[in-house]
Amino acid sequence: MKRVGLFLLCILGVIRLNAQVTPYHYTIRAELSAQLIYCLAQDSYGRLLIGTDEGLYRYNGFKSKHLIASGNSSKEITQLLAYEDSFLATNGSGQLLQLKGDKLKVINLPGFRGDIRQLSIVNKELVITGSKYITVFSLPDFKWVNQEIIPYTEPESTIANHVLRYGESRMAVLNSGELVNIDEGESRNIPNATGKILVTFGKQLVIIPSFLAEDPVYTYNDGLFRSWGTLLNKGNLRVNNAKVVGNQLFVLSENGVFVYSNKISKKPAHWFRGIATTDIFKDKSGNMWIATKGKGLLFIPSGQHEIIYDGTLLSIVPGPKGTFFGGTLNGSIVQFDRRGRELNSYTSRINNQEAVFMAYDLYSNQLFSNIGLFAVGNEKAVNRTNEALKGVARLADGSVYLAKSTGVVYIPKSTKKTPLFGLTDSTKLQLLRSEPAKGIALNQQSQEVAFSTVKGVFRRIGNEPYQEITLNGKSIDAQAITWFKNDLIIATAQHELLLVHNGRVLKRKDLSLNSGELFVLKMIATEEYVYLLTEKGMHRFNDLDKNIEGLKELTGLEGLVMRDFAVVKDELFIVTQRGVLLLTWKQSETMNYSLVLSEITGRKYDHYAYKDDRIQFPFDEKLIVIPFECVDLSGNRQFIIRYAIHTKRERGYWNALPASAEQLNLSHLNPGNYTVEFYLYDPVSQTKSPIQRKQFTVLYEWHNRPYLWWFIGVLVAFFVGLTWRWSLRRERKKCVVVNGK
Template identity: 20%
Template sequence: MKIRSIILCIYLVSRMTSFAQQPISNQLTEVHGLPSMLVYDLFLDQKGKLWLGTEEGIYWYDGFEFHGISLPHARSTAVSGIVEAPSGEILFRNFSSQVFVLSNGKTKPLQLKTKNGIIQDFKEFTRSTNGQFYFLKDSVIYTTPNPVTDSASVIWDQKVAGAPVRWLHFVVNDTLFFSEKHIVDLGDQKIYPNPFKTRATGFFENQLLQFNYANSAYFYLGINDSMSIFKDQRKTIINHTYFESTESVWLCTRDGLSNLRKGKYRTWFSGEFVTDMLSDNDGNYWVSTLNNGIYRIPKREVYWFTGNEQILQNRHVTCVQWKDNNSFFVGTNDGKVYLSTTEGKTNLVFDSKFKEPIKQILFLNPDTLGMKNQPVWAFVGHSIYFLNAKFEMINHAINASKGLTKLEANNYLFTSGDECGHYDIQSNQKTIHRFRRGRAILVQNGTQFIGYDDSLMVKTPNSNWRAVSSEQGSIVCSALIGYRDTVWIATLNQGLLTYINGRVSAQSASKDIGRGIHMKYHRGRLYISTTKGLYSIQNGQLNITNISQQLGLPQGAVPYFDLNDSLLLIALRNGLIYCNLNKIENHLESHNLDRISMSTDLKNKYDYDENELTLGYDFWNYSSNNYKLFYRLDEGPWKDHPLFPTQITINTPLPGHHVLQMSLGNEPSDAHIWFSQAFRISPPYYATWWFRVLVGLIPLLLVAFYYSHRIKQQKIRSLQELRISKAEQARQLSQLTALRSQMNPHFLFNALNSIQDFILQNDKGAANRYLGKFADLIRNTLTLSSSELISLQDEINALENYLELEALRFNDQLAWKIEIANGLDLSYYRVPPLLIQPFVENALKHGLLHLEGSKSLWIRVSESHDLLCIEIEDNGIGIKASLSQKDKNKEHNSFALQANRSRIDLLNNLYSGKLNLEIISPSQHTIGTLIRIQLPNLRHS
């Protein structure tokens, strides 16, 4: 069944579209605030905001008002070529070749960055569909992904066949630019001959076309044969082309707007100089003109229906009624009824001869009035006329009537201008219920309703007639309709009501909605024609939508309408409109408020002493719904606010966290909360948590002060003890210095003895060399011994100088070697001066001096577990043999060992016992000695 309905819908729409004369549109001119009737360019940004380039500058439209942008640096005000940068800025060009950047409501000239500097003013610029920008200046073309943030590079810097580059145009992802007689395609770097002044190109039916301004013909790119599809436009000058898709192209011409789609060609707005067009996010088309402002065309297939030979054009239609899926009746204000088909064929089937409007058309059951198995139609106008299937009148009621509805069998309920009651069609007899003007009648589930101009009367199958009222009093009913257990009541004085199980409830207080003329229920929606237009109400949500405004219908009353599963017919004072019902209802389902945009300046925090909160907002909506704005604080009552001015002032609430909610629609609704933001009012300082905590902490602070005073006294005592400790440390340093001063003369004594030996041996050369080395050694010793710590590198250098001096005394029989571990940084470590030399001296004097044969000494420096390890090893006679010597050096030996040990002990006191001295003399042999010193890097101790 669904497939059949869809096929039928497509068939009906396709059949009726061919008879469209002119689309329904809204014109915006200076009367509506348009700053200039000369509009050159239209643009829709990423947020859905509509921009206009006009003779008076650049403007944006919020659906209600036009907002201008100041151009303080412009040489001219006329604007065109509006585009958007990836970062959100708006770019446009005036007629003086100035390109501007619009950001946060302020404009400035574009300064395009290139490798040769900043350039401004461009003959043309454009943005391709892949987002790349192109700028033309003096036949040089620059390109950049974002002219606001990125630098531009040159992609073309020469004339084409001697002619300057004049225009830029992009097609899909390739950019074409034009000289006087050639076209250059940057995609493949090809040059095509162009004997015409071509400026427009585009894909159509999978072919790339170029447009010739000279004779308004389109050509395949590189081919001079004119395409026959545009033969009807040969004499029309085309200003702009809009390629909506590969199957639809729009031509903005000096004689209207033309569209070619799937082989069908249509022209709208004949006589208008059309400059540009686009489609917005809501599906509307916008068309700009050179002298008549802009037009909005709803994209829901809404057209005037004129019938064959335009028989219904500008006729005052008072009633419409579907006869079947292919035809419908049209009643007019002069007492005539026409039968029209979906193909556009229209014939007059009834003329009452009275110039009274046809108000209702009803289908009566077969067999009525003795017409066996034949349909009977009732046309309600000056009288009630009954017609057979051939539209031959078989009976009529002579009294004028306003409405007729079936009660049972041949018994009907009727209303007229001065009486209401029951009418038996078969006997043509009336039973008057009340001599009073009736406005509406209804029979729902056996219950009868008659709306008079002073009350609403109801009669159930088990009760007599009684007047029903609401909390507001008597009900003046204008239209009635029933759906299941609910009766909807449109009133003249109380808006829209419902009647359920004997109880009346208010649904909408809007008098525009309440003044209903005709109502109908379809697929869960209630449609109401009123004096203000046609409305739709979503069942259960009370989502009220002004369909007349959405469709761009002329302002004013909609006296009648009818619909089936695919088409909606709307009767107006100046003709009949038809539209695609499925597209309308799909739009109503998805529309809500998601296509409306708004930005606010609500802050997250306010001070308590701010008397008022001012909320400013920007608002734009192109659905043509006259929404109202409602707001509330913290689930409180809704308050209404006009959309303009776009500023809300709220009395500052109490300190704390709050939520501001805003709702758009005809009525406030929790289901349509469109904007919600939390904010906070800061409390005064004496009500803040930190102030209360501070007051509570005062006793604790007093206790803390007492204990802190005691701790301070303890610290003073600790500092005194520390000073005593430092004094003791200073005393130990002085002892270490004194010890070092004792060791230095001891070393001098040994060195002078060696020189004396050379002199006694009459070895002047050796004595001379020894004295030179000795002088260097003395100088280094004096320098180093004045420091508490020296680098390991300086220690090794002094040691090497000393060993070279001693090697002379041993007549080159001494073999010594200093081994440094790989990767060890000698400049990183700090050691006490002359730490190693005394141990080396002991090894030479007491281990190697008395050794016969080869004498070897090894000094190894390495790092292990963040400790510096220094080893002094010799192959001398060993400690035991050295101690057994009974010569005059015994006293010297005792002093050296004692001095070194004392020095190590003092250093451990200073550096918390971090130095370790180990002397190893293996028990399994009696020769050789190993001394190992381990210490950290004293610089970090």
């Protein structure tokens, strides 16, 4: 029996491993779904540069912009290399191009011969590695420095597939199956194999083969080769690329991605089977991007993500012994463990509603739901009901509060050993409120109960009469309620969070500030945080006086729908349309989005004059345009653009634009100097990006320019004074003549 148990445990471990080899990811088309993507990079603004068979594109998280090249003989962009504030690129014809701003131009290389396979910058010099030559050019003038032949290459047949610096030496792998030390001029034959790519991984030189099932992967160290087997046993498809990112080696092929973690092994993980992949890139936020042939971009959000259950659920609640209950669309409830194995199923025969509410009661080992009450371990409903349950609170003495569609009831502890009654008619229950209930929450320390209905929020301690909690003498319309550190937290329909202590509202936080409506769908409090599920994603806080933290790595990503969630210690279990997602909330406070301001333009002329770094617009310019670009590769898009227009005499008001906006149009401005300020604002966490400014001047009409009239006034005064002086001198002369006579 022990052997059988051990065998089953091993089988389950293998199933578990195979089920989780591909990480949680999205497919982002970026308007390039039909194109072959060769390479990826990221510019200083956070935008993704994508080299494809149709040219170079720049993706900001909203849309892609095609950057047209001039002077190129091939539109393919096969490599990208960052150089200062620009990028160097190569195309399918072996030309070198440089990207500055939006302009992609061909760079002429005097004295260069051969092809371009690799680009690198060493000691402020550009090193171009081809199939036979290594050529060096000075930067930034691209002047020829020197060129050397790769040893053991031949004019007609033998070429270098890849060159890599390994330790103090440069190594090359040839298509003849040789590993060459370029600096020493030495060659070694790779045992029965032909390598394609060289990488340094785990302090070893790794030789990646050209095909998945033809040649093995080799490591080379201290003059010795070691075989690690082929990547696949069959299906001899081509290897496209290999890169080391962090502590992982990624081999990209026509049949997915093979992943080695920390060290080389004989059984790497195999991601994205059947998808042709070409490149992998890790952006500044830690997200992974995988380029494909005709399948767009595979986006792996940063952090630890795992799908533990791939069924379609609407709700989730923790159960006994590390299990979970999930409500389904067909009105049943499934119980599953962290491995995704279904353990039991609960169905009410007379109620086929969707299972949207559940609460596990440890006291009685029963599961409350809107489709019935179930004894855990028994799939039959103990007490079926057509009433929609909205909340359950079990007190320490065994009594129960129920929030139902017909009101709020209190059921004293039953002395009977039979299952709990009172979900329907009962002489034992006490009806506290008769209007439809919304929710209920219990303070485990004080045993104080709070419940909300369509008419307000109420609190009760023991058998005392319940009291209503009001705000400025008015009833509170609550979306959700929960207890946090002996304080009641209320999310209102007016998009506010209220902190209530001893029945009094002590703190308020506006969630709709500059963001419109923000509905809180559910709240759960732990010892450290209050977690909120809203229509805009997951958020949490532990102090209403501080900013609310948003789960940026999942919010709004490519159509992700978050339906419900549960919290166990510091782990989140989120119900999505893709299954139950497990993650640990650990993320940085840095903003993952940015704003790029472009040059101000007008509509009347192609070019405008500048004075003191201000663009000068004529008085009759009808439209002034300030183009900008929001960058958010993660797809959160929970921010807004705020701007204000200031003059020398007056500070303007802050206005808002949606994240999808592309420009600010200004018209009918009075003459004068203007400063327009911009920043991105997250209305939930209330964080913002640094303020950026654009300045311009609207000129006066020629006859209304103050300097013109000042000059005319001075000129008139000068002539008046001159005339007066001339007249005065003339009068003096007359007086002299008269006196002389």
